[in-house]
Amino acid sequence: MKDYDVCVIGSGAGGGPVAYTLAEAGYRVLVLEKGPWFTEKDFFKDEIVCCRRSVYTPELKDERHVLETPDGGGSWSAEPTSESGWDFWNGNCVGGSSNFMSGFFLRLKPDDFRLRSTYGAIAGANVVDWPIGYDELEPYYDKVEKLVGVSGKALPHPHADPRSSPDFPFPPTLEHPLADWLDRSCRDLDLHPLPTPRAILPAPALGRQGCAYSGYCGSYGCATGAKGSARAALLDKALASGRCELRPHSMVARLVGDARGQIAAVEYFDKDGRKQRVDARIYVVACQAVETARLLLRSTGPRHPKGLANRHGQVGRNLLFSAGGSGSGDLPYDHFTARQVDELKVFGPFLNRTLQDWYVIDDKALGGRVKGGSVEFLFQHPNPINRADRLKWGEDGLLWGEPLKRKLKAYFTGASHLRFEAFCDWLPTDDCRISLDPEVRDRWGLPVARVRAGYHPHDLKVGEYLAERSRAVLEHLGCVDVRSFVSGDPPSNLQAGGCRFGRDPKTSVLDPDCRAHGIDNLYVSDGSFMPTGGSVPYTFTIYANAFRVADQIVADLGGVRASRVKDRTG
Amino acid sequence: MQRRQFIIGSLGVALASTIPLRAVQAHVGAAAPESLLTPHAVRVLGSVLEGLLPGAPEGPGARDINATGYVLGILAHPRTPDSERHYLREGLLWLDELTPAASFETLTARQREEILRSFAASERGEAWLANLLGYVFEALFGDPAYGGNPGGVGWRWIEHQPGFPHPTPDKVYGKL
Ligand SMILES: Cc1cc2nc3c(=O)[nH]c(=O)nc-3n(C[C@H](O)[C@H](O)[C@H](O)COP(=O)(O)OP(=O)(O)OC[C@H]3O[C@@H](n4cnc5c(N)ncnc54)[C@H](O)[C@@H]3O)c2cc1C
Ligand code: SF4
Numbered sequence: 137m138k139d140y141d142v143c144v145i146g147s148g149a150g151g152g153p154v155a156y157t158l159a160e161a162g163y164r165v166l167v168l169e170k171g172p173w174f175t176e177k178d179f180f181k182d183e184i185v186c187c188r189r190s191v192y193t194p195e196l197k198d199e200r201h202v203l204e205t206p207d208g209g210g211s212w213s214a215e216p217t218s219e220s221g222w223d224f225w226n227g228n229c230v231g232g233s234s235n236f237m238s239g240f241f242l243r244l245k246p247d248d249f250r251l252r253s254t255y256g257a258i259a260g261a262n263v264v265d266w267p268i269g270y271d272e273l274e275p276y277y278d279k280v281e282k283l284v285g286v287s288g289k290a291l292p293h294p295h296a297d298p299r300s301s302p303d304f305p306f307p308p309t310l311e312h313p314l315a316d317w318l319d320r321s322c323r324d325l326d327l328h329p330l331p332t333p334r335a336i337l338p339a340p341a342l343g344r345q346g347c348a349y350s351g352y353c354g355s356y357g358c359a360t361g362a363k364g365s366a367r368a369a370l371l372d373k374a375l376a377s378g379r380c381e382l383r384p385h386s387m388v389a390r391l392v393g394d395a396r397g398q399i400a401a402v403e404y405f406d407k408d409g410r411k412q413r414v415d416a417r418i419y420v421v422a423c424q425a426v427e428t429a430r431l432l433l434r435s436t437g438p439r440h441p442k443g444l445a446n447r448h449g450q451v452g453r454n455l456l457f458s459a460g461g462s463g464s465g466d467l468p469y470d471h472f473t474a475r476q477v478d479e480l481k482v483f484g485p486f487l488n489r490t491l492q493d494w495y496v497i498d499d500k501a502l503g504g505r506v507k508g509g510s511v512e513f514l515f516q517h518p519n520p521i522n523r524a525d526r527l528k529w530g531e532d533g534l535l536w537g538e539p540l541k542r543k544l545k546a547y548f549t550g551a552s553h554l555r556f557e558a559f560c561d562w563l564p565t566d567d568c569r570i571s572l573d574p575e576v577r578d579r580w581g582l583p584v585a586r587v588r589a590g591y592h593p594h595d596l597k598v599g600e601y602l603a604e605r606s607r608a609v610l611e612h613l614g615c616v617d618v619r620s621f622v623s624g625d626p627p628s629n630l631q632a633g634g635c636r637f638g639r640d641p642k643t644s645v646l647d648p649d650c651r652a653h654g655i656d657n658l659y660v661s662d663g664s665f666m667p668t669g670g671s672v673p674y675t676f677t678i679y680a681n682a683f684r685v686a687d688q689i690v691a692d693l694g695g696v697r698a699s700r701v702k703d704r705t706g
Numbered sequence: 707m708q709r710r711q712f713i714i715g716s717l718g719v720a721l722a723s724t725i726p727l728r729a730v731q732a733h734v735g736a737a738a739p740e741s742l743l744t745p746h747a748v749r750v751l752g753s754v755l756e757g758l759l760p761g762a763p764e765g766p767g768a769r770d771i772n773a774t775g776y777v778l779g780i781l782a783h784p785r786t787p788d789s790e791r792h793y794l795r796e797g798l799l800w801l802d803e804l805t806p807a808a809s810f811e812t813l814t815a816r817q818r819e820e821i822l823r824s825f826a827a828s829e830r831g832e833a834w835l836a837n838l839l840g841y842v843f844e845a846l847f848g849d850p851a852y853g854g855n856p857g858g859v860g861w862r863w864i865e866h867q868p869g870f871p872h873p874t875p876d877k878v879y880g881k882l
Contacts, residue, residue: 178882181869184848185879189785197787352869359871483867520847520866521840528839534832536758536839537819541765548864 140166140381141693143402143416145388145431148232149678150422150662152366156283156373157686159380162697166381166414167371168404170423171228173384174235176368179357183519186356192236193225198579201426204588206567206624212588216576224426224587224628230384231367232424233629234675238354239335239363240512241286242672243277243297243680245495246270247507251561251668255507261563261592262454264667267639267648274300276680281305281333284364284679285342288333295495309338310349312487313479314552318513321613322491332488332512335364335675344368349484351518366679386412389582390435391419391658397439399658405580418689422662422682425455425631429570429664430585432635432645445635445652448642452570455587456633456669459595460509460558461603461622464516465615466551472614480552487554489513491609494602495671501601508598509560509671511606516553523547554615558602560671562626563592570634591624632663632674649688650681661685742781742791746809747798751777753811754801757818758835759842765863768842776845776854777838785880797834801825851878 141163144151151167158165174192185191196218203222207213217224227233247254249266257263278300280286287306290299308331315331322329336353339346344361353363361368374380385407392413394400401415421428429452433443443451469477494508516523527543528535535543547553562568567590572583603620610618638644641653650665652658661682663674670677690696743751752774761767768774781791801810804821813821825831845854847861851873855861861868875881 174882178877180849180871180873180877182849182851182873182878184844184852185873185882188844188848189879191879191882348870350869351867356869518866518869520861520864521843524843524847525840528836528843534826534836534839536822536835537760538764540839541759544864545765548866 138415138417140164140414140416142166142418142420142689143168143414144420144422144661145402146170146232146422146424146427146662147230147366147371147382148227148422148424148662149234149366149675150424150660150682151420152231152234152370152374153679153682154420154422154659154661154686154689155380155382156370157683158689158693159374159377160700161690161693161695162379162700163690163693164379164381165374166383166416167374168386168388168402168414169230169232169382169384170387171230171384173230173382174357176357176359176361179235179359181350181352181356183521186236187519187522190223190225192227192229192357193223194228196221196223199225199584200576200578201584202573202576202586204586206590212590214586222628224585226424226629226631230382231365231371234365235357235363235367236355237335237363237365237675238514239675240490240673241280241288241333241335241676242490242492242510244270244273244670244672244677245295245297247496248668248670249273251507255505258563258592258594261565261594263563264636264638264643266667267637270298273677273680273684274298276683277676279683280676280679283342284335284369285337285344286333286335286364286676287338289331291328291330293328293330293492295492304333306338306341309334309336309347309488310485312485312515313482314554315487315489317613318487318489318609321609322489325609325612327491327493327609330490330492332486332490333676334486334488335369337362337364342369343373349486351484353486354517355519387580388423388431389580391421391431391444393435393437393439393444395439398655399444409580418657418659418692420659420661420685420689422660424662425634425664426570426585426587428660428662429455429634430572430583433570433572434583444658445645445655447654450636450643450645452634453566454564454633454636454667455568455570455589456562456564456631456666457568457589457626457628458559458630458669458673459562459591459599459624460560460671461599461620462555462557463603463607463610463618463620464553464555465607465610465613465618466553467613467615468551470550471616483518487514491606494605497598497601499601502597506594506598507561507671509558509602511602512557512559513606513609514555514557516555520548554610554613556606556610556620558599558606558622559673560595560598560602562669563595564633564636564668565590565592567591568626568633587626589626591626596622596624630673632666632669632678635660635664636667637665638667650685651688659685659689742778743795743798747795748774748778749811750798750802750809753813753818754798754822754838755842757815757822758839759846760815766846766859768845770856771842771845771854771860772856773842773845773854776852777841779853780841783880793834793837797831797838800831800834849873849878851875
């Protein structure tokens with residue numbers, strides 16, 4: 137008999153729904169997580185822990201990536217992240233990066249599932265349709281809204297996504313007074329501002345506390361449990377079922393294949409660096425896109441000499457980040473009345489406004505009808521140390537002394553600082569992919585991932601289009617010093633692709649159920665499956681798809697166990 | 707070599723100086739690393755920090771936020787990489803080399819500023835000062851649990867609202 141029914145590798149947004157669903161269905165689940173296990177009691181608003189040292193992520197000297205970026209001359213320059221400081225880890229602890237997300241939860245839209253047939257091919261991009269449609273994922277978006285907890289308000293707008301439930305199960309989180317200003321500004325410009333759906337409970341529900349509106353959400357762990365991390369929303373419940381076991385500090389080194397090419401066991405290093413082995417009937421990989429491809433590539437064996445599910449060299453290809461850009465603008469207090477300034481200075485509630493008016497762009501300048509994206513408006517992150525660290529640079533170099541102090545004082549006390557983030561498709565290309573580095577190893581002696589992070593020039597055009605229009609919104613609102621930044625630099629926290637799903641094993645790694653082609657007992661349930669990314673942050677879709685995959689695994693194992701059916705019917 | 711000895715000493719000596727050392731004690735406890743800064747180097751460091759963040763009239767200065775103690779805490783912290791310790795010390799040596807005859811901390815404020823300027827004119831000098839400023843900001847705006855920003859003086863200066871919950875002493879960086 138196998139040790140477990142299901143072994144899930146990685147405890148974040150991709151792993152949580154599988155552990156939850158399988159444990160609920162009566163199966164014995166083991167979750168292996170490389171990082172430590174923090175709970176609500178360990179999360180504080182401590183900028184040094186959150187954002188100045190490696191606490192939730194490994195030290196780069198111990199575990200690094202090698203990043204390849206275009207060198208400007210048609211070639212690539214490679215640099216270990218331990219030297220550049222450009223960190224590709226996002227949250228390596230129980231619950232993964234989902235502990236630290238801001239929780240902007242927007243659905244993909246039907247056209248995102250058929251990008252190729254709707255918008256046609258783009259030279260140099262490997263755009264394909266998904267093997268499933270929006271209809272197949274919609275019930276799972278609905279499930280995430282109810283089970284993980286998504287707050288919002290469904291308003292009609294030109295690109296509204298179809299919904300089976302008329303509205304969100306939880307009302308929007310508390311809103312900052314500036315949301316009203318922004319609404320007026322957008323409407324003046326004939327735009328349709330939407331309350332941003334958030335994976336945040338506005339009030340106690342689902343056995344968790346409501347949001348404390350601390351003002352520090354993204355990048356910080358949640359001390360109340362209101363944020364819908366995989367840990368707070370799903371793993372805690374899976375553990376309470378008594379059928380799920382979670383082992384932190386368990387770095388999976390490789391999946392071991394048997395003589396038939398199926399997975400026979402998992403080898404991992406425990407906290408003391410000892411190698412352990414465990415087996416299960418089904419294995420589910422959810423290490424986040426870069427690490428998932430890395431694990432499959434390094435799991436070689438006689439039947440899988442190039443790594444698992446890599447017979448056709450597809451593992452690691454078509455890696456995606458989120459394209460777009462960002463921008464900022466200031467609202468100087470001396471431009472407003474005392475009452476308005478009081479409103480601007482409110483701290484805690486969310487601004488929470490999204491624009492999707494440009495989700496589809498029909499503009500000759502961009503060559504006709506093309507896929508656009510979403511724009512989020514938010515306050516600058518309140519972290520004072522990191523902000524001061526950026527302000528220390530003046531036009532002529534480093535500032536210090538009185539000039540620096542005057543600049544700090546004016547920045548922090550003279551204005552409110554807004555920003556926007558634009559999300560558009562990061563087109564899949566041959567130049568964005570994962571391989572194993574031939575030389576660099578991590579602290580366990582395992583080859584590290586080499587990330588080639590090339591982008592398609594079309595992404596910048598769309599990003600610039602959105603940025604230009606978002607700048608106009610800020611200007612209309614009264615912002616000064618409005619700027620935007622659009623580049624092909626990969627945002628390392630928004631990763632997907634690398635193991636795309638599809639029907640043809642020659643061009644995809646996973647089948648439409650996210651089972652590895654040719655390996656019946658291996659699934660991938662994080663964002664790696666996505667052949668194209670859509671124009672929203674990925675986590676809502678990762679959660680929804682992982683619930684879909686979990687249902688398939690329950691079916692593989694013979695359906696919900698009889699005892700559980702009895703439990704449920706009482 | 708002489709200059710090196712001038713700068714690098716033992717924590718025992720540094721502790722004997724008058725610098726407030728809450729930050730050092732908060733993190734290293736009894737286990738002090740072997741070599742840190744001489745009392746002289748601690749004074750040079752203190753003067754550099756005061757140059758970077760002078761006190762009144764405009765807001766708290768390096769002294770008010772215990773910046774020297776904070777940086778000594780960084781040097782002594784078990785998780786600070788040796789390369790960072792080495793770099794912090796090296797910078798003090800470079801700065802001392804730029805200082806004619808007298809020692810940096812004995813100069814007038816104006817003379818110190820001139821030296822900081824010529825130091826920052828070189829790439830390595832500017833990078834070192836920029837790195838040090840990162841620690842100054844941590845001492846100015848970090849949680850008081852780390853030994854800087856006493857009573858939230860830095861936050862009050864910029865009218866900053868810190869978030870809750872604040873870290874407890876047993877769950878700060880290095881102890882989590
Ligand atoms: C600051 C920040 C803000 C964000 N905001 C948003 C947002 O507003 N909206 C949104 O949609 N998304 C957001 N995200 C992104 C979101 O967190 C991720 O998309 C999501 O968590 C990815 O899920 P995942 O399962 O792929 O990876 P993760 O959630 O990171 O989980 C992967 C887990 O696998 C573990 N692991 C890796 N390798 C191994 C191994 N070999 N053995 C064992 N365990 C392993 C990791 O330690 C990690 O815990 C944000 C991320 C960050 C960092
Ligand atoms: S309490 Fe609210 S604001 Fe604070 S981290 Fe949790 S979800 Fe974010």
